[in-house]
Amino acid sequence: RDPAYRITEEAVRRALSPVALPAIIDVRYGDERDERAIRAAHVFVAGRLDMGMLSAWGERLRIVHCTSAGVESYMPLDWLPPGAVLTNSSGVHAAKAGEFGLLAVLMLHQGIPAYATLQRQHRWQRSLSSTIAGRKVLLYGVGALGGAVAERLRPLGLDIVGVRRSGEPHPAVGRTIRPDRLADELADTDFLILACPLTPETKGAIGRAELAALKPGASVVNMARAAVMDYDALAGLLVERHLSGAILDVFDREPLPETSPLWDVPNLFITPHVSADDPHGYVDRCLAILAENLARQADGLPLRNVVD
Numbered sequence: 001r002d003p004a005y006r007i008t009e010e011a012v013r014r015a016l017s018p019v020a021l022p023a024i025i026d027v028r029y030g031d032e033r034d035e036r037a038i039r040a041a042h043v044f045v046a047g048r049l050d051m052g053m054l055s056a057w058g059e060r061l062r063i064v065h066c067t068s069a070g071v072e073s074y075m076p077l078d079w080l081p082p083g084a085v086l087t088n089s090s091g092v093h094a095a096k097a098g099e100f101g102l103l104a105v106l107m108l109h110q111g112i113p114a115y116a117t118l119q120r121q122h123r124w125q126r127s128l129s130s131t132i133a134g135r136k137v138l139l140y141g142v143g144a145l146g147g148a149v150a151e152r153l154r155p156l157g158l159d160i161v162g163v164r165r166s167g168e169p170h171p172a173v174g175r176t177i178r179p180d181r182l183a184d185e186l187a188d189t190d191f192l193i194l195a196c197p198l199t200p201e202t203k204g205a206i207g208r209a210e211l212a213a214l215k216p217g218a219s220v221v222n223m224a225r226a227a228v229m230d231y232d233a234l235a236g237l238l239v240e241r242h243l244s245g246a247i248l249d250v251f252d253r254e255p256l257p258e259t260s261p262l263w264d265v266p267n268l269f270i271t272p273h274v275s276a277d278d279p280h281g282y283v284d285r286c287l288a289i290l291a292e293n294l295a296r297q298a299d300g301l302p303l304r305n306v307v308d
């Protein structure tokens with residue numbers, strides 16, 4: 001793993017030193033395998049959690065903090081020791097994801113993935129697009145990632161519709177709907193952007209039927225998780241030109257195997273899971289969430305980023 005994502009003792013001390021820590025606290029981090037240490041810890045923070053180890057040894061754990069936003073591989077939470085909560089690092093990716101989302105939509109609108117395909121074929125084929133204002137974006141998931149994307153897109157004068165489990169409004173989104181209304185929104189959508197977590201409800205939520213129901217010439221971006229969308233169906237609709245382009249950042253198997261047919265799908269742009277990770281200060285931003293939670297715990301306040 002890139003050293004930028006390594007949780008060092010020094011980073012933990014730097015992040016937690018301003019916090020009024022509870023009297024007895026022991027923080028373990030990284031891929032620590034010391035049973036005695038885990039038994040003593042009240043807080044565990046890691047990039048990848050060893051759930052079996054924590055459930056067997058983490059008698060005193062109160063907070064298990066992971067440095068990712070996606071937590072699908074830790075579900076269900078039946079491994080959590082009694083009295084402990086899992087917190088994630090949702091929010092630390094937002095700024096970078098917002099920039100990527102803006103880039104992706106502008107690239108798709110200008111047909112850049114299609115030009116990349118034409119370039120490989122040594123073909124000069126102009127296809128002029130008009131300005132983007134007034135086009136409709138359907139944003140599936142408006143949390144930290146999706147919210148940041150919406151904020152960046154707003155100045156472009158787009159019609160942004162958000163899909164949220166709660167259906168609650170979001171300041172950067174014109175209108176929000178609940179997932180069960182998705183089908184009503186597809187036929188006039190120009191850009192579908194996925195920024196939701198992978199859960200039993202979102203798994204396969206964007207299947208062949210949903211993709212085929214999008215407006216002809218629409219395009220899609222997936223910054224969430226591959227299993228939310230049917231990539232075989234997407235590839236077919238790109239080949240048939242029902243969809244004009246796609247940008248995929250996430251895949252079932254990463255790295256995407258050399259033999260994957262996705263590499264050669266026309267008008268499909270592949271990025272290697274880089275849409276939201278910003279290595280600069282990454283660990284510090286994750287640990288700042290933990291530091292805030294420790295202060296909240298000491299003050300008897302509810303914790304943030306609790307996964308339920």
Ligand code: NAD
Nearest residue numbers: 069070090141142143144145164165179196197201223276
């Ligand atoms: P978040 O919890 O802040 O937001 C998730 C949003 O999805 C919320 O608006 C929620 O209402 C919505 N949602 C949940 N269930 C839904 C459903 N059934 N239908 C529609 N919307 C639903 O999470 P986040 O920090 O924005 O991250 C979202 C996901 O993005 C993560 O879980 C992770 O899988 C992925 N992610 C990808 C990268 C990357 O590099 N590509 C980086 C970070 C996170």
